[in-house]
Amino acid sequence: HIGVFARESRLLVNDKKSILVISPKDGDSSNQSDVWHVTLEESVHKYEVPTNAQCVSDGDGGIWALIPTGGTKELSFYNADSPSGSVVNMLPESSYLVMDPMGGVWAHVRKRGTAEMEPGLYFYAIGAGHSLISSIAQDAKCNTGADGVCVLTTTGGKVQLSNIVLGEDAQPVTLKNVATSKDIRVIPRETEEGERALYVHCRVKNRWKLCLLDESDHLREICDCPKDARVVGDGKGGAWIFKRTGASHQMRMLTFVSSTGTTRDHGLSFPPGCKIAGL
Numbered sequence: 001h002i003g004v005f006a007r008e009s010r011l012l013v014n015d016k017k018s019i020l021v022i023s024p025k026d027g028d029s030s031n032q033s034d035v036w037h038v039t040l041e042e043s044v045h046k047y048e049v050p051t052n053a054q055c056v057s058d059g060d061g062g063i064w065a066l067i068p069t070g071g072t073k074e075l076s077f078y079n080a081d082s083p084s085g086s087v088v089n090m091l092p093e094s095s096y097l098v099m100d101p102m103g104g105v106w107a108h109v110r111k112r113g114t115a116e117m118e119p120g121l122y123f124y125a126i127g128a129g130h131s132l133i134s135s136i137a138q139d140a141k142c143n144t145g146a147d148g149v150c151v152l153t154t155t156g157g158k159v160q161l162s163n164i165v166l167g168e169d170a171q172p173v174t175l176k177n178v179a180t181s182k183d184i185r186v187i188p189r190e191t192e193e194g195e196r197a198l199y200v201h202c203r204v205k206n207r208w209k210l211c212l213l214d215e216s217d218h219l220r221e222i223c224d225c226p227k228d229a230r231v232v233g234d235g236k237g238g239a240w241i242f243k244r245t246g247a248s249h250q251m252r253m254l255t256f257v258s259s260t261g262t263t264r265d266h267g268l269s270f271p272p273g274c275k276i277a278g279l
Helices: none
Strands: 010-015 018-024 032-038 043-050 054-057 063-068 072-078 086-092 096-099 105-109 120-125 129-134 141-144 149-155 158-164 185-190 196-204 207-213 219-224 230-233 239-245 251-257 263-270
Touching (some): 010 054, 018 054, 043 063, 054 096, 063 096, 096 141, 141 185, 158 196, 196 230
Antiparallel strands (some): 010 018, 018 032, 032 043, 054 063, 063 072, 105 120, 120 129, 141 149, 185 196, 196 207, 207 219, 230 239, 239 251, 251 263
16 A cells, blocks of 8 residues: 555556656645655655646656646646746647657647647757657657657558657558557557567457567567557566456456467456556
């Protein structure tokens, strides 16, 4: 037992040994949420952020928050030096954030809006300003990647994945046998030796699967994985699948899967409302 948090709390991965919990204040009309840094030993209160903000971790105890302000969104950064948050920029209302595993944050601006920014993918880092990295499509789907951000698009009936990293040219990979980029999820895979790759949760030939995109850009099927399952990495090359179970499909269970497809179910069942977080 490490802490008690609101049912509506959100979990953000901070690093391999801790998470950040964003917990709405109980009975508070201020629309603020507490941010807690949680390890296996303790939970420590860090900041307060607006409850309606989209938040992503910076991987080092800080938080990037995208806060609706009426027609635009305010990008703010919270850390030990700025516990009350510092405003970084104003973004169009259509924007959303994607965590960068190396630090900083990505912002996908889908429409120009009143903030007068060109649509596309931007990268922000404290002390480095921001820059337009790629003019991606408005309907592109962005996820945290192995070293940067993964961009999924559907062109001519083919699903393409581009892993965009600062300072490198992106090389799109066509995901064979995957019909649409809708609902696809990308999960970064990292081993203890620091090797990085991607798990892809997608529909292959009308069945939802967990696949591994290997170094040769081949999409290898690992195991069946329900569409509504939650998948996270374990930081050691494997993944955890959190899926419905039982006759009523209300309870949840955890299944561990290795990169070779070996699976192991854990005996515990979890009630509705439970969440998991991982790398």
